[in-house]
Each structure stands twice: as structure tokens, then as C-alpha cells.
Amino acid sequence: MEQKERQRYISFKIIRENKIEITKNSLLKSIWQSIWRYFGLKEANKIGLWLIELNLNEEYGIIRCTHQTKETIISALSLVKQIDGIKVILSPFKTSGTIISIRKKINQGKKI
Amino acid sequence: MSYFESRLPIDFDKITEMLKKLEFCEKLGIKNVILEPKNDLDVIPLEIKMKIKKNANLNIFFRINLRIVNLEDFKKRIKRYNNFSDILSIESLNKEVQLQAAKDSRVDVISFSNPQIIKTLTPGVISLTKQNNSFLEFSLDSIMITNKINQSKNFRNLYRFIQLALKYKANCIISGNSDDLYDLRHPRALMSICNSLLGISLDKAKKIFMVNPILLLERTERHNNNIIEPELRLIKDEE
Numbered sequence: 001m002e003q004k005e006r007q008r009y010i011s012f013k014i015i016r017e018n019k020i021e022i023t024k025n026s027l028l029k030s031i032w033q034s035i036w037r038y039f040g041l042k043e044a045n046k047i048g049l050w051l052i053e054l055n056l057n058e059e060y061g062i063i064r065c066t067h068q069t070k071e072t073i074i075s076a077l078s079l080v081k082q083i084d085g086i087k088v089i090l091s092p093f094k095t096s097g098t099i100i101s102i103r104k105k106i107n108q109g110k111k112i
Numbered sequence: 113m114s115y116f117e118s119r120l121p122i123d124f125d126k127i128t129e130m131l132k133k134l135e136f137c138e139k140l141g142i143k144n145v146i147l148e149p150k151n152d153l154d155v156i157p158l159e160i161k162m163k164i165k166k167n168a169n170l171n172i173f174f175r176i177n178l179r180i181v182n183l184e185d186f187k188k189r190i191k192r193y194n195n196f197s198d199i200l201s202i203e204s205l206n207k208e209v210q211l212q213a214a215k216d217s218r219v220d221v222i223s224f225s226n227p228q229i230i231k232t233l234t235p236g237v238i239s240l241t242k243q244n245n246s247f248l249e250f251s252l253d254s255i256m257i258t259n260k261i262n263q264s265k266n267f268r269n270l271y272r273f274i275q276l277a278l279k280y281k282a283n284c285i286i287s288g289n290s291d292d293l294y295d296l297r298h299p300r301a302l303m304s305i306c307n308s309l310l311g312i313s314l315d316k317a318k319k320i321f322m323v324n325p326i327l328l329l330e331r332t333e334r335h336n337n338n339i340i341e342p343e344l345r346l347i348k349d350e351e
Contacts (some may be wrong), residue, residue, distance in 0.1 A: 015139060017171075038309060054178070075308045078301035081258065087294040091140050092301060 006067040008095055009052065009102040012077055014059045014091040022083050024054050027061065030083045031090075034076040043072050052099065061090070062102060070095060116144045116325035119175070119225070119251065119287035122151045124160055133293060134168040140298050144171040146199065146287075146322035146325070154192060173329060177223060183208050193218050199332050201249060205229055207237075214240035220332055224273065225251030225289055227266050233273045238280040247328050248282050250274055251289035252302055255309075259315035271310050278316065285324045 016022065028051055028064040035044050048070045065073045077090040096102040119138065122130050133173065137145055137251040139243060147164070149156060156174050165172055180186045186202070186209045193200050201221035202213040211221045214237050222241055224230045250273070254266035277284050288304060290296050293304055299321045312320070325349055 013140070015136075015294075071308045071314070072302045074301060074304035078297050078305060081256070081294065089140070089294060089296070091139055091298050092304075093298070 003049070007048075007064055008067045008072070008073075008105045009062055009064050009071040009095060009099050010073060010077070010092050011037070011060055011062045011096075011102055011106055013063060013089070013091045013093055014082075015091065016059075017097055018087050021082060022054075022056060022086070024051055026049065026084050027051065027054060027072070030080050031076060032087045034080045035072070039072055041061075043069065046082070047073065049073070060104075060106065062099075067097075114143050115303070115321050116146065116285075117142050117288050117296075117299055118146045118249070118285045118325050119177075119289040120145050120296075120327075121289065122147050124153065124156065127163070129171050129179075131167055133296075134164070134170060134295050138169060138295060140296060141150045142170065142296075142298055144325070146173045148175050148289075155196075156198065159247070161309045163288050172286055173199065173220070175202055177300055179189070180204040180209050180213075181205070183212060184204055186212055193335055194283060196335075197332070199328060203229060205232060207232055207234065210234075211240060212235045214244060214246065214305055215325060217244060217245060217246075217335075220328060220335075221247045221249045221285070223249040223251075225249060225253065225287065227269060229271050230273050233276065235276070236279055238282040238323050241279070242282060244284065245331060247283055247324060248277055248284050249288050250277075250284065252286060252289070252297075252305065253289040253295070255305070256290060267309065274306075274312065278312065283324060283327070284320050285328060286320050296318075311342045342347045 035047065046066060048066045050064040052064055054061045074092045077092050080088065080090050082088060094102060094105050096105065117234045124130065124132060129295065137262060161174060162237060178189055180189065181221065200218060201223045202219050203223040204210055210222055213222055222237060224233050255263055259265050288297055288302055303317045303321050306317045307314050
């Protein structure tokens with residue numbers, strides 16, 4: 001029997017020029033563009049990307065992916081340079097296996 | 113110690129810009145940075161070092177990078193670094209200079225950060241750096257450009273020559289080396305890029321980003337045990 005796919009939650013800081021608004025759609029679009037550009041279809045179909053949370057006030061976001069593609073997603077996030085022409089940095093700072101622990105870590109303000 | 117950003121070019125003449133860059137590093141969660149002056153300084157003045165260390169909450173170290181054209185130039189300029197307390201790196205397109213620098217114990221790092229220079233890396237230089245316990249440096253700055261054609265060429269060259277260095281078990285460090293604020297990335301993120309796009313295993317990448325910079329700093333400390341500051345050396349330790 002096939003094992004159930006495990007998941008990873010990755011939280012990332014959003015550092016942007018001039019604090020301009022970013023929508024969930026544009027963020028996801030740029031992450032997918034980065035995945036396609038650097039990893040192609042072969043990796044893209046394994047990822048199972050899901051944007052869990054986007055908090056622009058506290059400048060962080062949480063995404064979910066499969067545990068095998070964690071490094072791919074971290075690379076893809078790091079290689080995003082612009083969203084809608086605005087210079088941004090999506091800097092991953094914590095990875096966890098459960099959403100509860102990642103929220104706890106965000107609240108505690110722990111960093112890698 | 114945690115991850116290292118082993119090369120951050122900074123203009124020491126523009127203090128506010130420099131502090132802004134360091135603040136940005138803190139925001140990204142970078143804890144250890146090795147700063148390199150952009151403005152062709154031979155030695156970083158002590159006052160500037162103290163000022164930077166006072167104003168930033170990071171572990172800050174310093175390096176000097178010499179861009180050298182030919183062997184004569186190398187011999188002439190290296191004389192000034194007999195008693196040097198920071199990291200000294202050499203960057204040159206000339207293979208003779210690279211070989212000579214790899215043999216020289218005053219040189220800590222042979223830098224192959226430039227996309228043109230990386231193509232000149234040979235097994236000979238790798239072997240000499242291993243004998244001398246010095247380090248080879250690669251930089252990920254070249255992959256942060258937007259032009260797809262140039263970016264893929266740079267990826268290919270980085271892949272090829274990093275794999276060559278790893279094959280010969282060279283002592284490597286990999287730096288971000290980004291000039292633009294928005295090209296800066298946390299070394300953990302760079303480690304992921306190395307793993308997923310440059311074929312470096314996570315163990316090796318960890319060694320490159322965490323262990324080797326510490327070894328490099330230890331090497332400079334060992335070299336300069338008796339040096340209090342540039343041009344000031346403890347000759348006899350009286351207890």
C-alpha cells in the first residue's frame with residue numbers, strides 16, 4: 001500500500017519596496033513562474049503548492065508543499081525577484097510538519 | 113555559529129548606505145557577515161571597523177579582495193599583507209597569478225566569483241589550495257540577473273566548476289556577493305539553491321555555508337596570533 005504523502009509548511013518573510021500591496025493571486029503567480037522557470041513540469045507536478053496565509057501587515061506568509069519538494073520550494077521562493085514589477089524578497093525562515101507548530105514558531109518570533 | 117554570508121560588498125565612504133544594508137541583513141535574519149570594501153581600500157581603518165561593529169547587531173568580519181592583472185602586480189601588492197589581520201582574497205583572470213596565490217600562505221581565499229574568472233579554474237589551483245589549507249570562493253551573484261540567456265549560462269558554469277571543485281574535495285566557500293539590496297538572500301536560502309539547482313548535497317552545502325567560513329576565520333586568527341592591529345604586533349608576551 002502506498003504511504004500517505006507527508007506535508008511541509010514553510011513560512012516566509014515578505015520584504016517589499018515601498019510597502020505596496022500584493023494580492024494572493026499575484027504572489028502565487030510569481031511563485032509558480034519561478035517554479036516553472038527553474039524546475040519545469042517534472043518538479044512542478046510533485047509540489048502540491050497551497051498558500052495557507054498571507055499577512056501583509058506583519059509581512060509574512062505560509063505555504064504548504066510535499067515534504068520531498070521542500071528544498072525546491074525554498075529555492076523557488078528565494079529566486080522570486082519581482083511581483084507585479086515591485087522588487088520583493090520572499091525569504092523562507094521556518095519549516096515545519098504541522099500548521100500548529102509553525103504558527104507557534106511565528107508567534108514566538110523564532111528564526112532559522 | 114550559524115550560516116555565513118561570506119561576501120557583502122560595501123562602500124565604506126557612505127556610512128548611512130552601509131548601515132542600511134546591515135539593517136537589511138538583520139531583517140533577513142542573517143547573523144554572520146564578512147564585509148568587503150567596494151572602494152579599493154588596501155586596509156580597512158580601525159575606526160571604521162569599530163563604528164560598524166558598534167552600530168550593527170551582527171557578527172561582523174572583514175576581508176580585502178585584490179583584483180590582480182599579472183604576476184608582477186601580485187608580487188608587488190602582496191608585500192603589504194605580511195602582517196594582516198583580516199581575510200585576504202585574490203581574484204585574477206591570469207592562471208599564473210592564481211597558482212602563485214594558491215601557493216602563498218598569506219592568501220586565504222582564491223576567488224572565482226566573476227562569471228569570466230570561474231572558467232579559468234583548474235585542478236592545479238584546487239590541489240594547491242588544498243595543500244595550503246586555503247579556500248576557493250564561488251559566488252551566486254551571477255544567477256540573480258534577469259536575462260534568461262545569461263542566467264542559464266552562469267548556472268551552467270557554476271554547476272560545472274563547483275562540481276569540479278567538489279570532485280577534487282576542495283575547500284570551498286559560496287557567497288551571495290550581491291550589490292543590490294533586493295538581491296540579498298539568507299544563506300539558508302542560498303543553500304537550498306545550491307542543493308536543488310547546482311547538485312550539491314545538503315551535507316556538503318551545510319559544510320560550505322557553516323563550517324568552512326569558521327575554518328577560514330580560524331585560519332586568519334592563527335596566522336595573526338601576535339598581531340594586535342595592522343602594523344602593530346606583539347613581539348614578546350610578558351606575563
